Amino acid sequence: MNAFAPLLAPLWFAQLFTGAKSFVDNPLIGSTRLNSLGLHAARVQAAQAMTARRRKRLANAVDPEHRTTFDRDGVVEIRDFLSTETFRALQEQLFSYRGPAREMVQGDTITRRLALDPAARRAIPAFEAFRRDGRWQALSRYVSGFDIEPLLYVQSILPQRRDAAPDPQLAFHADTFYPAMKAWLFLEDVPVETGPFAYVKGSHRLTPQRLAWEKQRSLSARDGDCRLSARGSLRIDVSELAALGLPQPSIYAVPANTLLIADTFGFHARSPASTPATRVEIWAYGRRNPFRPARGWDVWSLPGIAERRIPLRWWLGDKAAGLIRQPWRPVGIKGAADG
Numbered sequence: 001m002n003a004f005a006p007l008l009a010p011l012w013f014a015q016l017f018t019g020a021k022s023f024v025d026n027p028l029i030g031s032t033r034l035n036s037l038g039l040h041a042a043r044v045q046a047a048q049a050m051t052a053r054r055r056k057r058l059a060n061a062v063d064p065e066h067r068t069t070f071d072r073d074g075v076v077e078i079r080d081f082l083s084t085e086t087f088r089a090l091q092e093q094l095f096s097y098r099g100p101a102r103e104m105v106q107g108d109t110i111t112r113r114l115a116l117d118p119a120a121r122r123a124i125p126a127f128e129a130f131r132r133d134g135r136w137q138a139l140s141r142y143v144s145g146f147d148i149e150p151l152l153y154v155q156s157i158l159p160q161r162r163d164a165a166p167d168p169q170l171a172f173h174a175d176t177f178y179p180a181m182k183a184w185l186f187l188e189d190v191p192v193e194t195g196p197f198a199y200v201k202g203s204h205r206l207t208p209q210r211l212a213w214e215k216q217r218s219l220s221a222r223d224g225d226c227r228l229s230a231r232g233s234l235r236i237d238v239s240e241l242a243a244l245g246l247p248q249p250s251i252y253a254v255p256a257n258t259l260l261i262a263d264t265f266g267f268h269a270r271s272p273a274s275t276p277a278t279r280v281e282i283w284a285y286g287r288r289n290p291f292r293p294a295r296g297w298d299v300w301s302l303p304g305i306a307e308r309r310i311p312l313r314w315w316l317g318d319k320a321a322g323l324i325r326q327p328w329r330p331v332g333i334k335g336a337a338d339g
Helices: 002-015 032-036 039-061 064-073 084-096 118-123 127-131 134-144 208-218 306-319
Strands: 075-078 098-106 109-115 151-158 181-186 197-199 250-252 259-263 268-270 279-286 329-335
Touching: 032 039, 039 134, 039 208, 064 075, 064 134, 075 134, 075 250, 084 127, 084 279, 098 118, 109 306, 109 329, 118 127, 118 306, 134 181, 134 259, 134 279, 151 306, 197 259
Parallel strands: none
Antiparallel strands: 075 259, 098 109, 098 329, 109 151, 151 279, 181 259, 181 279, 197 250, 197 268
């Protein structure tokens, strides 16, 4: 690595102005000396400020009640999101669909995803009622801070594997150092015993306490014993929340046809499950370079391209598997609830 440092230095420097977050892959991002001088804290502050400017330009399209809830809590829950007729059609079509699936194993949990690509959308026409819904369009863009089309999947959380390490998603964490959007439209009820989403309300706000915590963690994350923290997804123990002026986590045990959307700069986790169960949902993800000033002008959101991004990302990940880690392995043609 040292022999190539002069060649890689320009790349490492350029990554400071992107969403690159790993403390171990970039010696500048992971530099204890630079972070003690405020490098990580400055990136966090700049990303928050630019997101706030973009959100301000997206705010008028959002329902005022939803915007108020999100600005306060960092998470919005909307029950009975689709009409009963539309939701039942979506359930029937989605559970009947079978397509190319990928799975990732994390500890004792298996996550399966099917891309909502052109073939899936033809087989699940009711999905368009969700994708085109004005509330969804406005709120997903406001939370992500960009006028972009998010990545959309059918996602299944499958029964736990026995005799495996705990799921790392059970630990409360921030996905990255800047605001980003994740959302779930639950196709089935999510009772508390099946491990619902948990979120620390208000933890998406950059308070002085949170900024100090970010700086302190940036000094030790690279050399700590948590691999995911070292790669930029900082973990936090619930015992630390009070010192940051934050409440205990809220658990979102919700009925089917609930939309949940959150800023994953806020602390969140999957709560522990006490009984094996398969959970199926439409899962959405929206994230771009946090230092990009424009809120729109996104070629990846254009019709004809947006719905083909996921297969392309998987294909590129497979081709580059020797250079970058590809955690999503193909498992053949499957349905969302197949065993």
